[in-house]
Amino acid sequence: METSFSLSTKTPEETTALGRLVGECCEGGEVFLLRGTLGAGKTCFCQGLARGLGIPENEPVTSPTFTLHCQYFGRLEFNHLDAYRLEGTAGVEGLEELLGAVGAVAAVEWPDFISPQLPSSALSVDIEIANSESRMLVFSASDARAGKTLERIVRTCSQSPRFP
Amino acid sequence: MAEKDDIILGLESSCDETAGALLRSGREVLAQFVASQIDLHRQYGGVVPEVACRAHMECLLPGVKRILDEAKITPADISAIAVTNRPGLIGALLIGVTAAKALALAWEVPLIGVNHVEAHIAAARFAEPELRPPYVALVVSGGHTNVYYIPDDATYECRCQTRDDAAGEAFDKVAKILGLGFPGGPRIEKAAKTGNPKAFHWKNSCLPKTGDDFSFSGIKTGVLYAARGQENQMRGPVLLDEKGVADAAASFQRAVVHALVTRTLAVAQETGAKWIALGGGVAANGYLREEMARAAKKIGARVAIPPMNLCTDNAVMIAARGQELLAAGKIDHLGIEALARGK
Numbered sequence: 001m002e003t004s005f006s007l008s009t010k011t012p013e014e015t016t017a018l019g020r021l022v023g024e025c026c027e028g029g030e031v032f033l034l035r036g037t038l039g040a041g042k043t044c045f046c047q048g049l050a051r052g053l054g055i056p057e058n059e060p061v062t063s064p065t066f067t068l069h070c071q072y073f074g075r076l077e078f079n080h081l082d083a084y085r086l087e088g089t090a091g092v093e094g095l096e097e098l099l100g101a102v103g104a105v106a107a108v109e110w111p112d113f114i115s116p117q118l119p120s121s122a123l124s125v126d127i128e129i130a131n132s133e134s135r136m137l138v139f140s141a142s143d144a145r146a147g148k149t150l151e152r153i154v155r156t157c158s159q160s161p162r163f164p
Numbered sequence: 165m166a167e168k169d170d171i172i173l174g175l176e177s178s179c180d181e182t183a184g185a186l187l188r189s190g191r192e193v194l195a196q197f198v199a200s201q202i203d204l205h206r207q208y209g210g211v212v213p214e215v216a217c218r219a220h221m222e223c224l225l226p227g228v229k230r231i232l233d234e235a236k237i238t239p240a241d242i243s244a245i246a247v248t249n250r251p252g253l254i255g256a257l258l259i260g261v262t263a264a265k266a267l268a269l270a271w272e273v274p275l276i277g278v279n280h281v282e283a284h285i286a287a288a289r290f291a292e293p294e295l296r297p298p299y300v301a302l303v304v305s306g307g308h309t310n311v312y313y314i315p316d317d318a319t320y321e322c323r324c325q326t327r328d329d330a331a332g333e334a335f336d337k338v339a340k341i342l343g344l345g346f347p348g349g350p351r352i353e354k355a356a357k358t359g360n361p362k363a364f365h366w367k368n369s370c371l372p373k374t375g376d377d378f379s380f381s382g383i384k385t386g387v388l389y390a391a392r393g394q395e396n397q398m399r400g401p402v403l404l405d406e407k408g409v410a411d412a413a414a415s416f417q418r419a420v421v422h423a424l425v426t427r428t429l430a431v432a433q434e435t436g437a438k439w440i441a442l443g444g445g446v447a448a449n450g451y452l453r454e455e456m457a458r459a460a461k462k463i464g465a466r467v468a469i470p471p472m473n474l475c476t477d478n479a480v481m482i483a484a485r486g487q488e489l490l491a492a493g494k495i496d497h498l499g500i501e502a503l504a505r506g507k
């Protein structure tokens with residue numbers, strides 16, 4: 001079973017394209033935890049993820065920082081969460097039901113601010129700034145179930161001309 | 165037009181403020197209250213949604229009772245209840261929507277669901293009696309960045325929106341990157357006063373090369389690199405000296421305002437509108453006000469900006485939008501839902 005996988009992207013557009021590919025690998029129930037500093041590209045990745053889940057191209061996928069949660073409906077439901085404003089708090093009531101729901105995919109930005117509420121099965125995506133535009137994305141699975149998702153992602157990436 | 169003695173009760177609970185207002189004939193505020201949770205959030209070090217929901221619940225009905233008493237109004241005098249039902253924090257919206265439904269049922273009055281962003285535009289209309297359709301409106305706050313064209317009172321066409329972050333959110337996050345603290349808007353504006361707005365070449369970075377949208381995410385990365393280098397990121401200290409921070413703040417503010425003014429003006433020119441309305445918390449930014457006024461003057465348009473207490477979240481604007489919708493016959497049923505996203 002794969003537990004970790006890393007890949008580099010050269011531009012924000014490539015980070016978005018990788019997100020789309022990851023979205024296309026989802027079957028429902030996946031939870032992604034996105035880590036990376038302000039400006040690392042978490043939103044770029046999530047915008048691609050949404051397209052990969054079948055959210056129409058013309059529907060803007062915007063930052064959930066202010067509202068904490070944005071919900072979209074495509075091939076699968078997409079719950080985009082952002083805990084940026086929750087630093088040092090007790091977290092969000094009702095959050096658990098959005099994470100890991102059948103037929104839905106969740107992406108959480110700034111997950112460490114709500115760590116007690118996170119599910120045990122999740123796929124972490126750590127985005128490191130390599131240099132001005134390029135990024136290193138490190139995927140790691142917390143358990144066997146997340147590992148299966150990761151396997152699908154690795155297989156799909158290896159078949160993609162863009163991310164061999 | 166408004167019936168002479170229509171009285172609308174407006175209710176707002178979409179985010180950090182709980183608010184209620186009684187508005188007569190779409191023009192006269194009989195009474196209002198705004199309970200902000202900002203101090204409460206500061207106590208906890210941030211927004212705690214469960215605390216926020218409980219605070220909305222505790223403030224809402226006592227607030228309504230208080231303004232009814234203050235205005236010497238009974239439920240029988242009320243023509244309709246207008247409530248924010250989208251967009252916002254779902255748990256918070258539900259408090260207002262549920263209360264509004266219960267009151268509408270008990271008092272046997274119509275219920276009107278109001279889009280919070282559209283209500284920010286109605287605030288300008290309320291504040292500037294000469295403002296009449298057709299006009300263009302820019303709503304810019306921590307959660308929203310939208311340009312609307314308003315051909316008539318019932319129709320609000322969204323022409324531009326952000327692809328990623330809201331402008332107010334960018335102010336907050338860039339202030340954090342520059343080590344200026346919270347709230348970001350006023351801190352950046354103050355620092356920018358002594359800075360050189362041309363020091364960094366960011367002017368066009370909030371205007372994507374294709375489409376009519378805004379993008380405020382990329383400039384964040386630009387400021388991050390300038391302020392903290394590519395290696396250390398937020399873990400390291402701010403590398404700029406005081407002058408450098410002022411220059412970065414000024415250059416960032418110039419880029420955001422340039423984008424806001426450019427898109428708004430383009431819609432005004434395209435539609436031939438002679439009025440531009442501003443709304444939302446970022447409308448407090450003095451540089452945005454000056455630049456918008458300067459640009460509007462060039463095309464012979466006037467600018468309407470509500471007073472600050474009507475730019476930030478309030479319920480007068482909800483009642484004002486409710487009055488417009490009531491006049492247009494756009495009444496909802498008791499089954500209306502609270503929606504996290506607008507549409």
